[in-house]
Amino acid sequence: MPAILPFKREMADDVAGLMHDAFVEHRSSSPRMLLSPPDEWTPVEELAVVLGGDTVCPEASFVATEGGRAVSAAIATSGEGGAQWWRITTDPACRRSGLASSCMEAGESAMRDAGQQIIATGAVVDSRWTAAGALLSSRGYSPDEPEKRNITMRLDEWVPRDVAFPDGYELATLREDDVPEWSEVKSRIFGWQSEPEWFLNRFMSRPDYDPSGWLVVRHEGSIVGISGVLAIRLDRDPERLHGAQIEYVGVLDEHRGRKLGRLLVTECLNWAYGRDSLPVILLTQPFRVPAVTLYESLGFRTLCAWQSYVKPLQ
Ligand SMILES: CC(C)(COP(=O)(O)OP(=O)(O)OC[C@H]1O[C@@H](n2cnc3c(N)ncnc32)[C@H](O)[C@@H]1OP(=O)(O)O)[C@@H](O)C(=O)NCCC(=O)NCCS
Numbered sequence: 001m002p003a004i005l006p007f008k009r010e011m012a013d014d015v016a017g018l019m020h021d022a023f024v025e026h027r028s029s030s031p032r033m034l035l036s037p038p039d040e041w042t043p044v045e046e047l048a049v050v051l052g053g054d055t056v057c058p059e060a061s062f063v064a065t066e067g068g069r070a071v072s073a074a075i076a077t078s079g080e081g082g083a084q085w086w087r088i089t090t091d092p093a094c095r096r097s098g099l100a101s102s103c104m105e106a107g108e109s110a111m112r113d114a115g116q117q118i119i120a121t122g123a124v125v126d127s128r129w130t131a132a133g134a135l136l137s138s139r140g141y142s143p144d145e146p147e148k149r150n151i152t153m154r155l156d157e158w159v160p161r162d163v164a165f166p167d168g169y170e171l172a173t174l175r176e177d178d179v180p181e182w183s184e185v186k187s188r189i190f191g192w193q194s195e196p197e198w199f200l201n202r203f204m205s206r207p208d209y210d211p212s213g214w215l216v217v218r219h220e221g222s223i224v225g226i227s228g229v230l231a232i233r234l235d236r237d238p239e240r241l242h243g244a245q246i247e248y249v250g251v252l253d254e255h256r257g258r259k260l261g262r263l264l265v266t267e268c269l270n271w272a273y274g275r276d277s278l279p280v281i282l283l284t285q286p287f288r289v290p291a292v293t294l295y296e297s298l299g300f301r302t303l304c305a306w307q308s309y310v311k312p313l314q
Helices: 009-022 044-051 099-113 130-138 176-190 196-204 260-274 289-298
Strands: 003-006 062-066 069-079 082-090 118-120 150-155 169-173 214-219 222-233 242-251 280-284 301-307 309-312
Touching: 003 099, 009 044, 009 069, 009 082, 062 099, 069 099, 082 099, 082 118, 099 130, 150 289, 169 260, 176 196, 176 222, 176 242, 214 260, 222 260, 242 260, 260 280, 260 289, 280 289
Parallel strands: 242 280
Antiparallel strands: 003 062, 062 069, 069 082, 118 309, 150 280, 150 301, 169 214, 214 222, 222 242
16 A cells, blocks of 8 residues: 655656646647647646755645655645645556545645635636546535636637628738737736736737738727737647647627627637637637637637645645
């Protein structure tokens, strides 16, 4: 029977190897976003650096070992609200024997003793990882704010369509001079403020940024609708990370219901098709009912949801 031991930094390489091998199966699933490579593809050396560093919370992290080798681990990192789960993993040959659950139980108990009220999974849990969801549910965790969870939607096929905007509305590509106005409109639509620098850092400075994929709809000279799309091929995994990602589709309240959203997304899809960049992926949240309905009506299907789980400890 494996022993459940507190995590020590000397175990970093061993646990990194375990994590790397245990997450291999996730690599075959379609990425849930294209802008940055998903965490589970992290090379073993990068995992070892994190495990040997200060972000790990050793007091709350436990490892099951057998014959001097790690076979399961629940590793927590220190966050603002205390420790949170970073990676929980079991060697495929040792699964379904309660090892991950025992490591988590030891960690939860340590956190409870330290006075922590609630424990969350820091790294988001993908709905396609059925074993992870089942483990968390069986230990009393539940999804945090389910309506606000991220969902990845994906469209594989597209036949280009003509786009005609209603009278009084004009389509244009975003110019650098427009970024301050774009930022203001984006802030009004999405309810969170960002400065023009945010757009420059997040999108414009990317090597795959192409201004022709960023559209604005103008009415009486002012921007009233926005959308963006990037064709992405990352060096890190050029075989798999290929496609387009739609970003920041929105229409100001007073101009909704006039097909502007549908026309903007249609233009994005025509653009991706023209650059041989299917599938098209986008991230949204279930509470955005108009958006999800629109995407579904164009052929997008939900690929997965990903979110944190939480459990009260006291
Ligand atoms: C999503 C959004 C861009 C739609 O803009 P819009 O110009 O009003 O949408 P359209 O007039 O083009 O509607 C197109 C389709 O969207 C869906 N839709 C639009 N409003 C809807 C609503 N209130 N309820 C349900 N479905 C709705 C319908 O499928 C509609 O097609 P239909 O009119 O043939 O039934 C707009 O509601 C918005 O800006 N929302 C806030 C920002 C946001 O959530 N963006 C998405 C981020 S991922």
